[in-house]
Amino acid sequence: MGSETFCGSIKEELNKAYSGFFKENWPTWLAGILIAFMALMIFLWSSPWGIAAGYRNLGDWFFFLTGASCIKPVAPLLHPVVIVNLGLFLGALASALISNQFKIRRAPAMEYLKGLAGGIFMGAGAALAGGCNVGGFYSAIGVFSIGGFAMMIGLGIGAYLGLKYLLWEMEHLPQKAVFQQPESQKDKFDWSIIQPYLGGLILLLIVAGFYIYSFLDKTELGGLLFFGLLIGLIMHRSRFCFVRAFRCPLMTGESEMVWVVAMSLMIYGFGSAVIKWNYLQPDTMGVYHPFWIGSLTGGVIFGIGMLLAGGCASSTLWRLGEGHTKLAVTFIAFAITNSLVLSLLKKSGLIDKLGTGIFLPDIVSWYIAVPFFVLILIGWVFIALWNEKSEKFVIF
Amino acid sequence: MTTDIENIKADEILDTRGLTCPMPLLKTKKILKVMNAGAVLEIIGSDPGSKKDLPEFGNKQGNQFLGMLDDPAGYTRFFIKRG
Numbered sequence: 001m002g003s004e005t006f007c008g009s010i011k012e013e014l015n016k017a018y019s020g021f022f023k024e025n026w027p028t029w030l031a032g033i034l035i036a037f038m039a040l041m042i043f044l045w046s047s048p049w050g051i052a053a054g055y056r057n058l059g060d061w062f063f064f065l066t067g068a069s070c071i072k073p074v075a076p077l078l079h080p081v082v083i084v085n086l087g088l089f090l091g092a093l094a095s096a097l098i099s100n101q102f103k104i105r106r107a108p109a110m111e112y113l114k115g116l117a118g119g120i121f122m123g124a125g126a127a128l129a130g131g132c133n134v135g136g137f138y139s140a141i142g143v144f145s146i147g148g149f150a151m152m153i154g155l156g157i158g159a160y161l162g163l164k165y166l167l168w169e170m171e172h173l174p175q176k177a178v179f180q181q182p183e184s185q186k187d188k189f190d191w192s193i194i195q196p197y198l199g200g201l202i203l204l205l206i207v208a209g210f211y212i213y214s215f216l217d218k219t220e221l222g223g224l225l226f227f228g229l230l231i232g233l234i235m236h237r238s239r240f241c242f243v244r245a246f247r248c249p250l251m252t253g254e255s256e257m258v259w260v261v262a263m264s265l266m267i268y269g270f271g272s273a274v275i276k277w278n279y280l281q282p283d284t285m286g287v288y289h290p291f292w293i294g295s296l297t298g299g300v301i302f303g304i305g306m307l308l309a310g311g312c313a314s315s316t317l318w319r320l321g322e323g324h325t326k327l328a329v330t331f332i333a334f335a336i337t338n339s340l341v342l343s344l345l346k347k348s349g350l351i352d353k354l355g356t357g358i359f360l361p362d363i364v365s366w367y368i369a370v371p372f373f374v375l376i377l378i379g380w381v382f383i384a385l386w387n388e389k390s391e392k393f394v395i396f
Numbered sequence: 397m398t399t400d401i402e403n404i405k406a407d408e409i410l411d412t413r414g415l416t417c418p419m420p421l422l423k424t425k426k427i428l429k430v431m432n433a434g435a436v437l438e439i440i441g442s443d444p445g446s447k448k449d450l451p452e453f454g455n456k457q458g459n460q461f462l463g464m465l466d467d468p469a470g471y472t473r474f475f476i477k478r479g
Contacts, residue, residue, distance in 0.1 A: 025447075025448060054405075101444055103470070105414075105416075105442070105443075106414060107414050107415070107416065108414050108415070111414070111415065166418070166422060167418070167422070170419075170423065170426060171421060175415065175419075176412040177411040177412060177414050177415065177440075178413060178414030189455075239444075239445055239448050241417070241445075246420060247420070251418060251421070251422065251425075252421070252425065252453055252456065253456075254452070254453075254456075256452075310416045310417050310418065310419070311417075322444065324416060326416065396422070396425065396426075
């Protein structure tokens with residue numbers, strides 16, 4: 001029976017909202033819509049959403065502090081992409097704490113090696129493709145950069161190769177499970193009681209962070225921190241993983257993540273067409289992905305890495321917020337490799353041979369670019385749906 | 397319902413604790429392939445992602461997901477009946 005007093009009613013509704021927000025998993029399709037909306041907000045607020053450049057800034061700092069590079073990078077807390085990533089990580093951490101899902105999670109030794117290799121592959125792949133699964137694929141397609149479609153094909157090939165390796169590993173290098181025996185609960189403080197409060201505190205600190213940035217005349221950075229926080233919350237609550245869109249059709253035939261990502265991309269693309277066609281932002285903004293050699297080969301290498309690591313650039317961040325120590329290794333390896341490989345590509349001049357950014361409407365006009373974009377995504381969904389029934393591409 | 401799940405006797409047990417997505421799912425699929433129809437597989441896992449993946453996968457290919465049970469020790473037990 002519901003409470004009839006005002007305070008009782010408010011408390012009841014807050015409890016319901018808390019339970020709906022932080023106890024139940026959010027539907028993936030809802031997350032797809034929300035992520036497209038957040039990506040458009042970031043695009044309007046600053047520039048198209050990316051992640052790898054934030055990893056790279058930390059890698060650049062590693063080389064600068066170890067004396068390997070003499071170029072001082074931008075301070076992380078002033079780097080727009082680092083700020084979005086920080087918000088994403090903290091949003092996921094807050095979400096994990098509030099829902100009592102945060103735990104330092106160990107993995108078998110072999111998994112750490114895979115996390116390392118996965119980070120190296122993803123770092124190198126993102127350097128070649130001019131972005132990761134977000135900047136090089138999701139945002140690239142969303143802002144009509146042809147390189148995004150090439151990376152999409154590359155990610156599919158990479159996912160196939162990565163899955164082949166995982167199947168081989170399962171047969172030849174079986175791993176023993178690792179179980180962390182909980183310590184005796186006697187005389188031990190129960191962290192689960194204060195976890196939700198710590199999560200709430202992080203949320204409040206980020207809101208405070210926005211005001212601090214704004215006070216320092218860096219409102220753009222404050223906004224990015226806030227958008228990152230929302231993306232982290234959405235991704236953690238829905239367990240949104242781009243890897244599944246490429247892996248699951250080959251592994252179980254499941255097509256859900258394909259249509260969710262395709263739908264999300266359509267919303268993003270339509271929004272971005274409105275923004276660009278009306279010159280609310282420069283129409284070639286975010287179009288720099290090296291089509292086709294860089295995007296395709298980078299996609300293949302990145303795809304292998306995301307299968308090995310069990311997470312892409314975005315899911316590495318939110319899973320890190322949930323306490324997965326394997327992904328801490330991936331994060332560090334990604335950051336350092338991305339910085340190193342991009343620097344080598346630039347120094348060797350190879351970067352100029354990987355291709356150039358091509359804006360689809362520049363070639364075929366907006367009138368053809370938009371239907372082309374829609375047809376490609378619908379085609380992807382139909383193939384995935386057919387595969388779910390026929391298991392034509394399921395390799396296991 | 398909880399009592400029912402607690403009383404399930406599994407024919408095979410797969411321990412995936414410490415492993416993360418997609419390994420618990422891959423191992424589950426592999427072991428289900430060689431199990432007899434009607435046999436029950438218990439998967440023990442600690443990856444929060446398995447709580448989403450295994451119930452969805454468990455009801456595919458004629459199999460039946462029987463339920464899951466959180467153990468106070470910090471892991472989850474999942475039960476799938478081979479179809």
